[in-house]
Amino acid sequence: MGDSGPERVLIAASFVNRVGNGLFNAAAALYFTLIVGLPAAQVGGALTIAGVVGLCAGVPGGHFADRRGARTIMMVALVVQAVSMAALVLVESWTMLTVVATVDQIAAAVGGAAWGALVARVGRDRPARFRAKLRTFVNLGVVLGTVGAGLALAAGTRGAYVALILGNAASFALCGALLLLLPRYPVLPAPPQERRLLAFRDRPYLVFTVLYGAMGLQYPVVSLLLPIWIAEHTEAPRWTVAALFAVNSAFCVLLQTRIGSRIETPHDGGRAFRTAGLLFLVSCPLMALAGYTPVWAAAALVLAAVFVHSLGEVWESSAGYALGFGLAPEHAQGQYQGLLGLGFSAGQALAPAILTTVVLGLGATGWLLLALCFAALGAAGPSVARWGLRTRPQPAVAVEATS
Structure with missing residues (x-):
């Protein structure tokens, strides 16, 4: 706790x-x-x-x-x-x-x-x-x-x-x-003459929101796309579907604190976002390859892919915390988290249509395109973090941005 x-x-x-x-x-x-x-x-x-x-x-x-x-x-x-x-x-x-x-x-x-x-x-x-x-x-x-x-x-x-x-x-x-057991935290005052809904004018944060929402496609990969792929395109036994959920959940629970506690600053978050994209670059082709191998090899590939994907999920969520909270002004955390939630929810709403039509429709090519998309999104993480840090008004953050 x-x-x-x-x-x-x-x-x-x-x-x-x-x-x-x-x-x-x-x-x-x-x-x-x-x-x-x-x-x-x-x-x-x-x-x-x-x-x-x-x-x-x-x-x-x-x-x-x-x-x-x-x-x-x-x-x-x-x-x-x-x-x-x-x-x-x-x-x-x-x-x-x-x-x-x-x-x-x-x-x-x-x-x-x-x-x-x-x-x-x-x-x-x-x-x-x-x-x-x-x-x-x-x-x-x-x-x-x-x-x-x-x-x-x-x-x-x-x-x-x-x-x-x-x-x-x-x-x-x-x-x-x-x-009710929490303290009643005082409201942090906003700077004088600050306009309402500041988050919509924060361009680095808006860009990160788009990246974060797009990277969120990785969640339905395990819950939606992979089960359909296993059932329709691989020789893996059907129990593999249940096993992949167990592996994904177990590794996220076991590794989140170990990895996430080291990702503290927006700078750390940008690098973690890139790492997540690289891990998804590995996991998606492994999932695709399972459709072209014998039954037990397919099961082993799926479980290995889910393990790598789970690592990517932990890095991605940790990056989201570091950047999502770290780039938001303390007095406006609520509206900034609302904006980040908007981007994530919009991505989740579009995910089923994108994954089932584009990826499943193209087969192995679709998996590779998805992997490259994740890698490209992740590669933008460090640049967005540096951009965001340069534009923060807080002196402490500005020092970090130039170090």
Whole structure:
């Protein structure tokens, strides 16, 4: 756990919340299609509308958290999510699903930005080490929640699905209650005459947001693209799909603190981003090669590729923390984290279409193009870090930029 009381509180709150997310996310689509009886196209449409509307709320919500207090805004968002999540058990129509899911996604975007600002305040002494530990427990929470969801899915009853949804709602409420144990951090004053929504005019940060969102394509590679590739293009046994999730989760949990705690400054983050791109440059061709080898060789290649990819994921997430927090002004962490979340969420929304049409459509060539794309994105990391450091107004950061 964390080294201080506030760190331990925020880690515990995040862990509880992500256990709930793991319970719900693995079963949400099946609940609305199999139990409620809505057509899959309607479910997808409702969640897409909710997601798009939610994207627009992150930066304004983050700015509100900067000016009104991150803890307060995050607690309000968690209460709204607890209520909206519980309301999902009452959904019987597409319209109701769209309304409830939209409210939930708006609260999630606002809460995510406020969470980023709160992380910045709680982990100020040793930010890299704290954020690495935080991500370790977040990953572990998702894994445990997913295991619980698997048990409910095996039961397949309405009661089991409702238990998952209400469990997620309870996790939001418990997370909010735990935040009461945090100090009430004073709002940091903004410089005189500073315009609102400063993040949208910060060109280095905007460029990094685009890079970070594009590099985020690496997450659906393991959760979406590789399982389809294994099933349709390799001789690897089907249990390999389950094994790759276990390997990915285990290595991210085990290695996040060890690697992430060393990546503290934006300069470190730029180099880590480049390292991540190089690791993905190795992992993607290994995944492609599995489609052209005998059965056990294919299984071995897939597991080796996931191991390398997991290393890249740890380096990439650590780089995101170092640059995402390090380049943001302390008084505007909320809106900057909201912008970063906007870029990441937009990338995740586009990822399924890009990966399934371009990569799967081109086969091995698609995998190689994806690898080169990741490497090119990573190669830009050090330059963006230097650019960002040169344009920061803080004297301490300016010294680092010129050293």
